[in-house]
Amino acid sequence: MLARGSKKPKWMRDIAKERVDILFNLAMKEFSKNSSRSHRYVELARNISKKYNIKIPKKWNRSYCKTCYNFLLLGENSNVRLVSSEVHIKCHECNNVMIIPYKKEKKLKRRSKINAYINKKKN
Numbered sequence: 001m002l003a004r005g006s007k008k009p010k011w012m013r014d015i016a017k018e019r020v021d022i023l024f025n026l027a028m029k030e031f032s033k034n035s036s037r038s039h040r041y042v043e044l045a046r047n048i049s050k051k052y053n054i055k056i057p058k059k060w061n062r063s064y065c066k067t068c069y070n071f072l073l074l075g076e077n078s079n080v081r082l083v084s085s086e087v088h089i090k091c092h093e094c095n096n097v098m099i100i101p102y103k104k105e106k107k108l109k110r111r112s113k114i115n116a117y118i119n120k121k122k123n
Contacts, residue, residue: 016052024060065091
């Protein structure tokens with residue numbers, strides 16, 4: 001018997017991560033042909049991530065709406081605006097606007113440039 005709050009084995013979580021990644025890739029490919037199928041793939045990926053208690057990878061986390069859970073393809077059913085150090089992603093299905101801070105990304109980009117310069121100096 002598993003204790004309360006125990007995690008699934010690592011191999012199960014690894015397989016779940018692969019499945020989530022595969023489903024999001026399929027959603028990306030299928031969107032132009034059948035958008036409802038791509039929305040279903042996102043729903044399945046979310047269910048897997050909830051069941052196995054894993055996070056959706058960062059590269060896919062912003063590619064679906066947080067209220068209607070539809071797959072977002074920029075320019076097709078969503079648009080992106082930069083507004084005062086924030087990224088606004090608007091879903092055209094439910095008109096929800098996801099607001100993401102931009103300062104952290106600017107800071108990371110600046111930090112990577114500095115690290116690249118330092119590494120270049122060392123060599």
